[in-house]
Amino acid sequence: MPLELINPESLPSPPTYTHVVIAAGSRLVFVAGQEPEDDRGQLVGPGDLAAQARQVFTNLGHALGAAGARPDQVAKITIYVVDHRPEYLPVIEAARAELFGEHLPADTLVGVAALALPEFLVEVDAMAVIDG
Numbered sequence: 001m002p003l004e005l006i007n008p009e010s011l012p013s014p015p016t017y018t019h020v021v022i023a024a025g026s027r028l029v030f031v032a033g034q035e036p037e038d039d040r041g042q043l044v045g046p047g048d049l050a051a052q053a054r055q056v057f058t059n060l061g062h063a064l065g066a067a068g069a070r071p072d073q074v075a076k077i078t079i080y081v082v083d084h085r086p087e088y089l090p091v092i093e094a095a096r097a098e099l100f101g102e103h104l105p106a107d108t109l110v111g112v113a114a115l116a117l118p119e120f121l122v123e124v125d126a127m128a129v130i131d132g
Contacts, residue, residue: 024127033123034059053095084111
């Protein structure tokens with residue numbers, strides 16, 4: 001089930017995401033916000049946005065795999081960043097590219113005051129569409 005990715009000519013063409021994703025499939029996969037913790041629940045990269053972002057996207061990959069979904073089947077992600085500043089974006093995008101490669105799902109980045117624990121700097125949730 002391929003996703004149809006569309007960047008309308010009437011909108012600027014973003015290099016890191018797609019404005020519109022059309023998905024057709026028989027199952028939706030909703031992945032809860034993934035946090036910067038390892039498989040033992042230990043915080044990865046205290047105070048280090050790059051390390052936390054890598055862990056979050058690694059965890060997202062594991063969660064997708066558990067549902068039988070691949071990263072290229074993700075239609076939408078939401079990225080939550082504590083006290084977001086523009087210079088954080090390249091750090092987050094580098095971690096994102098490790099999971100998604102050339103696939104550019106629709107995304108929204110939201111700056112937040114805090115996440116579930118004060119040590120968390122970034123969290124990502126996802127929606128994927130897979131065949132039966």
